[in-house]
Amino acid sequence: MARYGLDSTARAAGQDHLNHGAVTQPATAHAAMGHAAMIGAGAPAVGGAHDLDALLYPPAALPYAPGRVRDYTLTATDREIEIAPGVFFPAWTYNGTVPGPVLRATEGDILRVKFVNAGSHPHTIHFHGIHPTNMDGVFEVVPSGGEFTYEFEAKPYGMQLYHCHATPLKKHIHKGLYGALIIDPKEPRAPAQELVMVMNGYDTDSDGSNNFYTVNGRTFYYARYPIRVKRSELVRLYLVNLTEFDLINSFHLHADFFRYYPTGSSDQFEYTDTVMQCQGQRGILEIEFSHTGTFMFHAHQSEFTELGWMGYFDVVD
Amino acid sequence: MEAGPAPRPGVAWRLWALAPILVLAVVVGAFIARGASLIDLIGSNPPAADAFDIRRVEFQAGQIRIRVRNPQPEELTIASVTIDDAIVPFTLDGPATLKRLRSSTIVVAYDWVEDDPLSVGVTSSTGIETVGAVAAAIETPVASARGLIGYGVIGFFVGVVPVALGLLWLPSLRRADPKWLAAFMALTAGLLSFLGLESLAEAFTLQALLPGPLGGAGLVLLGVALSALGMTYLSSRLSRGRKGTAGLNLALLVAIGIGVHNLGEGLAIGTSFAFGELQLGTFLIVGFMIHNITEGLGIAAPAAEGPRATFAQLCALAVIAGGPAVLGTWIGGYASNDVLGVLFFGAAAGAALQVVVEVGRFVARRAPGGLRSGWVIGGYLAGIAVMYLTGLLVG
Numbered sequence: 001m002a003r004y005g006l007d008s009t010a011r012a013a014g015q016d017h018l019n020h021g022a023v024t025q026p027a028t029a030h031a032a033m034g035h036a037a038m039i040g041a042g043a044p045a046v047g048g049a050h051d052l053d054a055l056l057y058p059p060a061a062l063p064y065a066p067g068r069v070r071d072y073t074l075t076a077t078d079r080e081i082e083i084a085p086g087v088f089f090p091a092w093t094y095n096g097t098v099p100g101p102v103l104r105a106t107e108g109d110i111l112r113v114k115f116v117n118a119g120s121h122p123h124t125i126h127f128h129g130i131h132p133t134n135m136d137g138v139f140e141v142v143p144s145g146g147e148f149t150y151e152f153e154a155k156p157y158g159m160q161l162y163h164c165h166a167t168p169l170k171k172h173i174h175k176g177l178y179g180a181l182i183i184d185p186k187e188p189r190a191p192a193q194e195l196v197m198v199m200n201g202y203d204t205d206s207d208g209s210n211n212f213y214t215v216n217g218r219t220f221y222y223a224r225y226p227i228r229v230k231r232s233e234l235v236r237l238y239l240v241n242l243t244e245f246d247l248i249n250s251f252h253l254h255a256d257f258f259r260y261y262p263t264g265s266s267d268q269f270e271y272t273d274t275v276m277q278c279q280g281q282r283g284i285l286e287i288e289f290s291h292t293g294t295f296m297f298h299a300h301q302s303e304f305t306e307l308g309w310m311g312y313f314d315v316v317d
Numbered sequence: 318m319e320a321g322p323a324p325r326p327g328v329a330w331r332l333w334a335l336a337p338i339l340v341l342a343v344v345v346g347a348f349i350a351r352g353a354s355l356i357d358l359i360g361s362n363p364p365a366a367d368a369f370d371i372r373r374v375e376f377q378a379g380q381i382r383i384r385v386r387n388p389q390p391e392e393l394t395i396a397s398v399t400i401d402d403a404i405v406p407f408t409l410d411g412p413a414t415l416k417r418l419r420s421s422t423i424v425v426a427y428d429w430v431e432d433d434p435l436s437v438g439v440t441s442s443t444g445i446e447t448v449g450a451v452a453a454a455i456e457t458p459v460a461s462a463r464g465l466i467g468y469g470v471i472g473f474f475v476g477v478v479p480v481a482l483g484l485l486w487l488p489s490l491r492r493a494d495p496k497w498l499a500a501f502m503a504l505t506a507g508l509l510s511f512l513g514l515e516s517l518a519e520a521f522t523l524q525a526l527l528p529g530p531l532g533g534a535g536l537v538l539l540g541v542a543l544s545a546l547g548m549t550y551l552s553s554r555l556s557r558g559r560k561g562t563a564g565l566n567l568a569l570l571v572a573i574g575i576g577v578h579n580l581g582e583g584l585a586i587g588t589s590f591a592f593g594e595l596q597l598g599t600f601l602i603v604g605f606m607i608h609n610i611t612e613g614l615g616i617a618a619p620a621a622e623g624p625r626a627t628f629a630q631l632c633a634l635a636v637i638a639g640g641p642a643v644l645g646t647w648i649g650g651y652a653s654n655d656v657l658g659v660l661f662f663g664a665a666a667g668a669a670l671q672v673v674v675e676v677g678r679f680v681a682r683r684a685p686g687g688l689r690s691g692w693v694i695g696g697y698l699a700g701i702a703v704m705y706l707t708g709l710l711v712g
């Protein structure tokens with residue numbers, strides 16, 4: 001005899017139980033509209049138009065001045081963040097956001113990063129770059145309530161990154177302890193509209209695979225608030241992949257091409273519209289848009305795209 | 318020693334009977350007010366499971382409707398919805414935050430592909446995703462005269478027709494040797510035992526699919542007890558003043574027992590068809606017809622005893638035994654029915670097993686050689702074997 005009923009499965013996770021208010025989304029969409037429905041107010045993204053400005057627009061580059069000290073303070077905190085409308089993730093953050101703040105230095109600067117661990121677990125900061133191993137954030141694990149100051153010369157130039165290297169590593173990274181570090185070359189780069197995108201995922205039900213994908217921490221954020229740039233003017237995008245669990249992530253630009261400088265540490269580039277990065281891989285994209293209009297960008301893993309990693313450039317004259 | 322008359326309880330003692338309930342109310346009130354501190358003594362509570370119960374996924378042109386229920390003790394909020402691992406915009410027909418055991422319908426504009434399997438995911442505000450798999454997306458029938466007739470005809474063919482055909486054995490049974498008649502009565506008991514056990518297993522399977530608070534063996538027992546005791550009561554009414562139930566009355570009991578089973582069978586066919594889990598081909602319907610014709614034989618055997626039944630009475634028996642299949646397909650095709658399904662199958666088991674007892678008592682009284690005769694034992698085993706073998710046609 002045929003059975004009826006659906007086989008429902010779900011995983012419970014060790015998470016604080018929350019009772020949040022009602023959340024609804026306006027379904028302005030018609031089935032046939034597809035991604036046209038996923039723009040502006042129709043895109044399921046959290047927050048206001050400028051919430052992520054500090055993560056998207058990096059601090060300005062400073063001219064070369066060897067020995068100058070660049071002071072930063074990063075504080076690890078446990079914080080529940082809203083990553084998709086109504087979906088809350090109990091994150092571990094640097095300075096309260098996932099990803100953490102964008103750090104910037106010029107080659108030859110002394111980077112001095114004071115790390116305060118206000119979280120409930122031991123953490124570190126591991127920077128990618130060239131530095132002494134006692135500043136590598138692997139062996140000096142900072143206990144909850146502890147502090148540590150990392151100090152080293154910023155090099156080599158390029159798009160770098162930082163993340164927690166406490167164990168279990170997978171947990172400490174996917175909970176949100178990572179961010180972008182830009183090291184500028186001695187010779188300043190050409191002036192440009194500069195942007196930072198950190199690609200990530202969230203495994204909200206702790207089953208070892210991601211439920212949501214984003215850039216800069218919120219699903220479909222740049223679909224709801226397209227990034228305004230100017231036609232024919234140089235756009236420089238610092239891109240890094242910190243997605244846990246999935247082997248790769250990628251960036252695909254619609255309707256134009258860009259120069260991709262792997263790691264941003266040399267002049268060598270590839271002229272393309274799609275790049276792939278494994279976790280920790282990063283690079284710099286330089287784009288001069290040929291047309292005005294709405295240019296989609298997204299992971300070219302369709303699954304990631306449809307789980308939040310999609311946005312638009314709004315190119316104007 | 319002399320046993321005096323039992324003392325009549327006074328009013329005060331009747332009121333005293335309320336005392337445990339009143340004290341319970343006070344204790345419950347105190348615990349609600351202060352209980353959290355007691356739990357703190359033990360340690361902190363583990364987090365809630367936060368999984369939804371996806372009850373029904375319906376497909377309409379350009380639209381998917383997902384009925385979800387909160388089976389958890391705490392409130393649960395619908396935050397995000399995916400179809401085949403893609404976030405989709407949705408609207409809610411009902412609240413987003415669901416109290417315990419409350420339901421809402423998620424409406425998604427979606428261009429689904431006919432006959433393809435599909436998964437729906439509902440994520441709570443705490444990020445826990447509940448995934449429901451749909452075997453094949455097919456347009457869910459909406460109540461229409463055409464559909465109603467369609468289900469009705471299917472129910473008629475798998476329920477009423479085979480039972481009526483089985484009743485055509487009645488004239489042959491009337492002329493049969495008492496030993497043979499006893500064998501056929503035992504066959505009736507055998508096939509009812511088979512149906513009873515099958516229904517019971519189905520009831521347990523269905524209750525296991527229900528969310529914890531709604532399921533459980535107790536729900537099955539409720540269905541079994543309701544019908545078994547109801548049938549016992551009916552049987553005592555029918556046989557009032559006589560010793561045991563016989564003839565047409567026993568045939569009526571058998572028909573009711575089979576009817577309750579066919580209600581569940583119709584329900585399963587209707588629901589599976591509506592969910593795209595069942596290919597309701599010609600072969601399956603023919604299989605059900607062959608399977609169920611033995612049910613007609615089961616009714617005919619006791620009716621062969623005693624006064625001759627009228628044609629109208631025989632028609633009534635066929636409708637009582639087969640008609641519920643029509644009703645079942647309608648309920649299964651159009652209505653939400655998870656708890657009902659468990660109750661119906663439990664009831665089918667209870668009714669069938671109660672009728673087995675009635676038939677057994679009848680055979681014990683009337684059969685030459687009683688229950689231990691080879692005819693009876695052989696008939697009973699044959700009843701089970703026939704049901705199993707014809708059941709292969711619908712398995």
